[in-house]
Amino acid sequence: MLSKRLISLKKNKQGIRILPVLAILILSFLASCGGDKKEYTNAPLDRETMPSMQDDSVTMLISDSGLIKYKLITKDWESFENAKEPHWYFPEGIYVEQFDSIFQKEVTLKADTAWNFTSKKLWRLKGNVFIENINDETFSTDELFWDQKEQRFYSDKYIEINRPDKLILKGVGFESNMNMTQYRIFKPRDTYIYVEDNQNINIEPQDQP
Numbered sequence: 001m002l003s004k005r006l007i008s009l010k011k012n013k014q015g016i017r018i019l020p021v022l023a024i025l026i027l028s029f030l031a032s033c034g035g036d037k038k039e040y041t042n043a044p045l046d047r048e049t050m051p052s053m054q055d056d057s058v059t060m061l062i063s064d065s066g067l068i069k070y071k072l073i074t075k076d077w078e079s080f081e082n083a084k085e086p087h088w089y090f091p092e093g094i095y096v097e098q099f100d101s102i103f104q105k106e107v108t109l110k111a112d113t114a115w116n117f118t119s120k121k122l123w124r125l126k127g128n129v130f131i132e133n134i135n136d137e138t139f140s141t142d143e144l145f146w147d148q149k150e151q152r153f154y155s156d157k158y159i160e161i162n163r164p165d166k167l168i169l170k171g172v173g174f175e176s177n178m179n180m181t182q183y184r185i186f187k188p189r190d191t192y193i194y195v196e197d198n199q200n201i202n203i204e205p206q207d208q209p
Contacts, residue, residue: 051078051089071097074114081118090114093127098178106134106179111144121148133180136164141174151178159185168192 058077062070075092094114098107112127123146131139131153141159154175161169161183173186 048080048083051080052082053079067099067101068103069099071099086118088116088118090116094125108132122146123148131180135181137180138162139174139176139180139183144174152176153178153180161185 055077056075058072058074060070060072061068062072073095074090076090078089078091080087080089091113093112094110096107096109097105098109100106109125109129109131111125111129114126115124116122117124125144125146127142129139129141129144131144133139139159139161141155141157143157144153144155146153152175156173158172159170159174163169169185169188169191171185171188174183175186176183
């Protein structure tokens with residue numbers, strides 16, 4: 001699971017309501033979320049293809065050791081807790097913000113589709129994956145894995161990194177720490193410097209920091 005504690009936010013007549021819930025009580029948490037909910041408990045179902053719970057328009061604040069660490073927003077959240085490999089599925093994509101100890105934003109992340117394999121604490125992000133770190137560097141790829149046990153991001157796909165100094169790094173295969181500040185490309189390709197007259201100057205691939 002993403003973390004030890006979850007907090008859901010929803011609009012009601014009294015305004016914003018905040019509900020703290022232990023992650024292990026995920027079914028109770030989902031029942032309290034906003035949006036239209038569907039339960040599939042009264043008839044036989046295929047545990048691999050039919051979600052045990054579904055919710056829409058979800059916003060979560062996720063805490064660890066008493067500190068809010070993540071904010072996650074999604075249009076559609078499907079829980080497959082009874083599948084052979086329990087997971088959450090986000091068919092409409094996700095947007096995530098990661099915070100430091102003083103609640104400053106370190107990383108923003110979005111993807112067209114996402115899976116969270118809860119027992120492994122492993123996320124798979126697919127389609128137009130885009131990340132920005134605290135140094136204003138951006139990372140674009142088609143697929144990225146987020147391993148919370150090993151505290152790293154990684155991919156075997158093509159990736160492009162745009163730095164604020166106008167250096168553009170390209171290559172195949174990538175890994176990074178959780179803050180996306182220490183990273184490397186396994187198979188670097190051409191590297192470019194973007195200059196003021198809108199031309200790209202090609203330079204030789206170089207070792208990644």
